Amino acid sequence: MNSIERPLSHPGERPFGMYVHVPFCTVRCGYCDFNTYTADELGEGATRASYADTAISEIHRAAAEVGRRTVETVFFGGGTPTQLPSADLVRVLRAIDERLGLAEGVEVTTEANPDSVTPQSLATLREGGFTRISFGVQSAVPHVLATLERTHDPANVPQAVRWAREAGFEQVSVDLIYGTPGESMDDWRDSVEQAVALEPNHVSAYALIVEQGTAFARKVRRGEVVMPDDDETADKYVLADELLTAAGLGWYELSNWARDEAAQCRHNVLYWRSDDWWGIGPGAHSHLRAPGVDTEADAVAERWWNVKHPAAYAQRLAADASPRHDGEAIDAATAQVERIMLETRLRSGLDLDALSHGARTAVDGVVERGLATRNGDRLVLTRPGRLLADAVVRELVD
């Protein structure tokens, strides 16, 4: 790629990102409520072979709508993006560059299953412009992975990370899940320590959430698995935060840790700053601010989401129709709520000016109870505060 061709984004313009959803997995994990399918679940018109072309046709539509808007970040998520041939992922990225234009220093991430990469596939991705890879490791403990119905062999993880480094990925991230039924505190310590040993630039750690409608939720309801007590989950968060911090990874969002500012996932930060993005793929959400407003207009932004099923998505695009399913106009008050909800989660904190007069009086209580500190004009959660972030947000939202 020739850096001279990369335009800088216009000053004053909101950062803009692209999300590409890849709705394929080898197996459907019981806990996952993401919009994803195994290869044989899908019918005509929504195969893995045709998916890149389908996605590219939505990129054309996006370009027609937003024009040549410089793309600062691209994130391929799923599903398991690496279920697609690397060449397809690169082709999709190239289409974004051609139609919209990638910014100088663009961040391009893909999620990956440690079992579905090879040195060749990683090299193809890196050469094709991918800069960051995020491995779904979840746990280092076989019985925990089995409960999660993850099929990868934990022994393959260090190798996959090594290959990624060898392919030239400077930014390698590891995803972990804690609070799986049956996971002991020592199991979790093992997982975090082994993740740290991989020397990643970035770690995400999420408490397992039982999502309605998943196989996992049914098991919990039937009493086949028992979810851990919230206090234990809180202890695991604290343990992770301690171990990661000690290893030089600092939190920048309450479930995300990075070695330095450059290692933060800029694409996710864009979500948390209520910036603009276009989501490509079935079920993907998009968010665009109304141009040039930051005032009390009726709608300050628009959010929409695509039809959920890959077959329906493919059919829409094949018929030259918008894959959009539904959406919402976001007025100033709603945008305010979302901003508080999202920025409170960040290490950079919530701008106190964002708060209403009434909510500002709640800030003192939050600080007094040790849930947050004031850092200049920003409110930053403490560790106990991060664990109670939703409660804090409820106090700050009128």
Place this chain on the structure above:
Amino acid sequence: MPEEVGEWLIMSNRPVPQPGATDPQILRNFCIIAHIDHGKSTLADRMLQHTGVVDGRDMKAQYLDRMDIERERGITIKSQAVRMPFTKSSGDDAGTIYVLNMIDTPGHVDFTYEVSRSLEACEGAVLLVDAAQGIEAQTLANLYLAIDADLDIIPVLNKIDLPGAQPEKYAEEIAGIIGGNPDDVLRVSAKTGQGVEELLNLIVDEVPPPQGDPDAPPRALIFDSVYDTYRGVVTYVRVVDGKLSHRDKIKMMSTGAVHEMLEVGVISPEPVKAGDLGVGEVGYLITGVKEVRQSRVGDTVTSNIRGATEPLGGYKNPNPMVFAGLYPMDGDDYPTLRDALEKLQLNDAALVYEPESSGALGFGFRIGFLGLLHLEIVRERLEREFNLELISTAPNVVYRVEMEDGKEITVTNPSEYPDGKIDKVYEPVVRATVLSPSDYIGVIMELCQARRGQLIGMDYLSEDRVEIKYTLPMGEIMFDFFDALKSRTKGYASLDYEPTGEEASDLVKVDVLLQGEVVDAFSAIVHRDNAYAYGVSLAGKLKELIPRQQFEVPIQAAIGARVIARENIRAIRKDVLAKCYGGDISRKRKLLEKQKEGKKRMKMVGRVEVPQEAFIAALSTGDADKK
């Protein structure tokens, strides 16, 4: 149905006796005594159809139950009276036209006094019993009231078409209770209409015509009083002596209040205006008063000029037996609640209330009810008709406290229980009657014993059915006694009770403290022997019901300064959803909004958020009973 067409023709071709001009000799005033679900309303419907006052097309199921709540709950709260011309179809007087007044009676224990006034307006009663279930305690209680009122009893078994019907067995049981021969118990199916005509004939034969002096000053008994949005108060009366004319000014004998008579009439089954109501007749009058308390059940109506000097006997002021605090969930709704209570009182002479304030719940009202059903009905109507969200404290009875210094205090709210030196405390007691298959004698006695009951006696109604009588503190049966009774007897036992006075008892007030502060709405008065178990159970329940807060919440139960139980709600440590990416934001915001709504349903008690269920659910002693 061809028979009905035939009767309709007879009725249209022959003059029907008119109100005010009906010979008492052809009048028959009767009521139906039955348990809920034993088919009273269906039988009433069938009679209306059979006598032709309602045709099949107009038939609303259960025509006589007016209010929606009543229809939904399948019970009758307010009684009414329907005038039905009936042509006798059997016996020597076949072909003679009679006028039947069917007076509908409320069927629940809370309304015993109203029942007794309805019975007073009749000369006969149809005792209606489900042929698959036998007589129930409340029916028996009402039957005794009817016998006391000298009514002629016509025993009837209903639902004989049901596969589970055992008419022989229950006919014998009824004969055992009221005397006579089991074969004399009439068998009907209100559902199919079988036996209904025979019953109507029997009513004419068995129920005596009303007696009264047509030339005496008018006296009429008020047996019901209903507020109507358009007409004001509609008063139902039974004329005993003389004549009430629409031109009269009338006087309420208990208060001496004089009202203009705007209208008199009969219900058949819609109101029909009339000139007069004569001896023995049953009908309504409208005077333009706006509150039922100005036209009270049991009072005697006479004319203002040349009126009677002696009222008919038996008038009582309704006394509230149960009190509970009702508070608006949202303090801003207080004026709405006040207005709503004022409106309900128009229609409910037994409802009394006064404003009170609670440290925990803010401003509300302490409301007196006839009983628990009355409480539930009032609460439901407030919520439904006035769109109010209410918190109810646990209901309590009225205690009379004698202090050592001779002062006497009436306690209608446990938090007002005096702190000083108490000499004696009196609590109301009831005589409870339980009817049950004899298999359950043991569990019933165990339950009554656990509720501080004293056995009065036990009688076998038949070989395998028994009537058990206990004296019980009213406070012990208020909350969940009936549920416990039902669950222990697999639903077979039935209960009736009547207040019989008060007894001195060793009672104490148990307070609940959250974070060291007494929460007045949780205070309860219990027997000293049960106080410890009560405190432990209550603290445990509150621990379950109150969600974890951001700080530790100690719960204590105490008698005075002595703590008898403690629990601790640990501080919540985790309240966060770990993941929030582009596709999660909309959903997460909606969840946040929902959580904020949920928070509105919490009541702040000090710093503690308490869900409204806690105020009433915590006080059910359910667990203690399910040993």
